[in-house]
Amino acid sequence: MTDRGERETCRLQPARGPKAGIVSSSPVKVRVPKAAELVANHLREQIINSLIPEGESLPQEAEMIEQYNVSRPTLREAFRILESEGLITISRGSRGARVHLPKVEVVSRHLGVLLQARGVKLDDVYRARALVEPPAARLVAERKNTADIEQLNAIIEKERGSLEDDGRFSLASNEFHRTLVKIAEVETLCLIVDMLNEMLERHLLSLYMSGAHHKDRVTARRKSVKAQQKLVTLLEAGQGAEAETFWRQHLEAVGAAIAKFERIDQDIDIARF
Structure with missing residues (x-):
């Protein structure tokens, strides 16, 4: 391998022959x-x-x-x-x-840098998640796999046991969103949701560190867990269309609830991630 410290370019001669006319005559x-x-x-x-x-x-x-x-x-x-x-x-x-193998945290941070450079708002990330997850819920409902339902129910129990603990609840909630998409078996979609949830989780944890609105947060978490349980009921019944609609409405409501604690129409700040 040649050791070259600088970037180089080379010039290709224009193509010759019957189809040469479709190629620019300028050096490339x-x-x-x-x-x-x-x-x-x-x-x-x-x-x-x-x-x-x-x-x-x-x-x-x-x-x-x-x-x-x-x-x-x-x-x-x-x-x-x-x-x-x-x-x-x-x-x-x-x-x-x-x-180290590639980790979603690294990709999420790079995505955060790009979004911040473009002046993207936090509420845009919430809207993106609300667009991506509901179709996954529909796919899960159509599968009607008992093991899938058991996974989601187990995570809900974790959330119920950590309503007062910001860190533990955030991890369990993130796990629910990740698992919902993972069991839909669309790996690309799973990675996208992982990146979005990683950004949102870090944002929420930085908000929780302020200690403000603790009582309101616990109330919101109880509502969130209740919504997740309803979603699982729809999934278990195989009601795909209903599950998709319900989950979209719930995620939109979550974004509105978070806005009560802090403005989410502000630019993404990668320093908080």
Whole structure:
């Protein structure tokens, strides 16, 4: 692998032949990846495909420099790329870089940065969740799987036992939303909901730390648990359309209830996440 510290471009000659007319006659600039990006790409693929197990340390710098035929600065730049993606953590000493599988918290934070840069409001995130989860509820109802219902009921019991505990209730509530979409068996949808819930959970926890409106929050949680139980009843009965409509209305009401504690028409603030 060539060790190049700068970005390069190359020029491609215009195509010749019968179909050459559909291609611009202007030279095309193609970006050649930096050596550090190529190293990061290779390591990322190994991590994602579990060729390097989670928790394992990468080889020593000297070994990797020889393996990839790059300089130390290039290798360290590759490490910084992977660290920014949450795929490794770098510590001083003999342990070096330790491998991690991708986590939704990292993706959620990047999404938060992007949304904040675009001036997106918190209520937009609540509306997004209200659009995404209800169709999943319909799918779950159509499946009519007893094990699915048992999972959701078990989580509801966790919530009932933690109404007074901000942290425990938030975790259990997030688990309910995540599980509802997970058992719909649409993995992409599950990841989207995970990101949205991660952002909303962090926002709510920062609100709870203020200690304000504690009594009102407990009342709201009881209503939320009651709504979840009604949803589960609809799911168990296989009433997909009713479950979808009911859950959409509930999530919209949740956004309105949160607005009583704090304005959610403000910009997303990634510093709170």
